[in-house]
Amino acid sequence: MRMVAGKWYYKYGEDVKDEEEARQFRQIIKELTGFGGASNPAEFVPILQWMDYGGLEKKLKSLSKRTDEFLQALIDEQRCKEEEGNTMIDHMLSLQKSQPDYYADQIIKGLILDMLFAGTDTSAVILEWAMTNLLNHPNILKKARDEIDSQIGEEKLIEESDVSKLHYLQSIISETLRLYPAAPLLVPHMSSVDCTIGGYDVPSGTMLLVNAWAIHRDPKVWDDATSFRPERFENGEVEGHKLIPFGIGRRTCPGAGLAQRTVSLTLGLLIQSFEWERVTIEEVDINEGSGITMPKAMPLEAMCKARPIMHKLLFKSTDDV
Numbered sequence: 610m611r612m613v614a615g616k617w618y619y620k621y622g623e624d625v626k627d628e629e630e631a632r633q634f635r636q637i638i639k640e641l642t643g644f645g646g647a648s649n650p651a652e653f654v655p656i657l658q659w660m661d662y663g664g665l666e667k668k669l670k671s672l673s674k675r676t677d678e679f680l681q682a683l684i685d686e687q688r689c690k691e692e693e694g695n696t697m698i699d700h701m702l703s704l705q706k707s708q709p710d711y712y713a714d715q716i717i718k719g720l721i722l723d724m725l726f727a728g729t730d731t732s733a734v735i736l737e738w739a740m741t742n743l744l745n746h747p748n749i750l751k752k753a754r755d756e757i758d759s760q761i762g763e764e765k766l767i768e769e770s771d772v773s774k775l776h777y778l779q780s781i782i783s784e785t786l787r788l789y790p791a792a793p794l795l796v797p798h799m800s801s802v803d804c805t806i807g808g809y810d811v812p813s814g815t816m817l818l819v820n821a822w823a824i825h826r827d828p829k830v831w832d833d834a835t836s837f838r839p840e841r842f843e844n845g846e847v848e849g850h851k852l853i854p855f856g857i858g859r860r861t862c863p864g865a866g867l868a869q870r871t872v873s874l875t876l877g878l879l880i881q882s883f884e885w886e887r888v889t890i891e892e893v894d895i896n897e898g899s900g901i902t903m904p905k906a907m908p909l910e911a912m913c914k915a916r917p918i919m920h921k922l923l924f925k926s927t928d929d930v
């Protein structure tokens with residue numbers, strides 16, 4: 610939310626200007642993510658729709674009203690400020706002046722929600738799975754660290770523009786997205802006309818789910834399908850559409866490039882800056898929990914200590930002061 614509205618809602622202390630507002634936001638996000646993973650029986654048994662089975666529709670309507678009011682208040686607050694800032698809302702409000710029909714408040718609120726839901730948990734989950742697999746495969750972690758040390762050196766931290774040089778790091782991310790796609794069933798689609806898919810007749814208006822998780826682990830499509838082996842991506846492009854963590858076609862994820870850059874940069878910095886170890890001799894648990902973005906069943910715990918580059922850079926920055 611710092612990028613979106615210039616506010617901290619998850620940090621405690623002096624950076625949180627309004628604790629009540631932060632509490633409200635955290636509550637809204639908690640409820641929205643909870644509903645994101647909920648399945649609604651009424652979508653499969655239409656008769657349940659008119660009796661609002663489980664009260665889901667009523668709860669969602671009340672939550673969407675609170676969310677809408679909260680986001681509207683944020684937009685109004687930014688609009689009333691005398692100085693124009695550098696947040697996402699500021700930029701969209703300035704576009705609203707030149708294109709008022711397109712950048713209506715309703716669209717701005719939708720874009721904020723997109724950023725929050727489609728963009729944050731997905732990237733965080735991928736990072737957690739990548740670190741889990743690196744801790745379970747210390748040889749892969751070492752190879753990634755060696756690549757970073759040889760390509761970037763020990764005098765500076767990785768920057769976004771360096772990521773394209775780190776091919777092995779990117780293979781690790783592709784392999785993580787293959788085995789642990791953050792949206793394992795992509796996003797539900799609906800057939801707009803009668804069609805045939807894989808020999809099955811599908812009437813128009815049918816909900817279609819693509820099981821990317823199963824495609825990514827299909828032994829007919831991948832060698833040694835269930836092993837974590839980033840080397841399989843080292844020779845460049847993957848043929849066909851067998852790797853689809855971001856979907857394909859017109860509704861493919863528009864944040865794919867951003868996600869790949871932020872995940873690569875963050876993972877690269879974690880590897881470059883710290884030595885990582887498991888907290889026990891046993892491998893880190895790789896069971897999948899439930900939820901729309903396929904989290905780990907058990908949150909990752911790991912030990913780390915700063916690598917020499919951190920000491921060097923920290924002392925350098927103290928010297929500069």
Ligand code: HEM
Nearest residue numbers: 723727728731732791792795796854855856860862864868
């Ligand atoms: C590792 C991170 C991410 C993964 C795995 C991911 C995956 C996906 C998938 C599978 C879809 C559905 C594609 C389909 O319908 O077939 C999707 C849609 C979408 N994603 Fe992402 N995403 C990620 C990060 C992001 C980020 C960072 C943003 C924006 C900041 C974003 C914005 C969106 C939006 C707006 C849609 C809906 C597109 C539409 O329906 O036309 N995603 N994403």
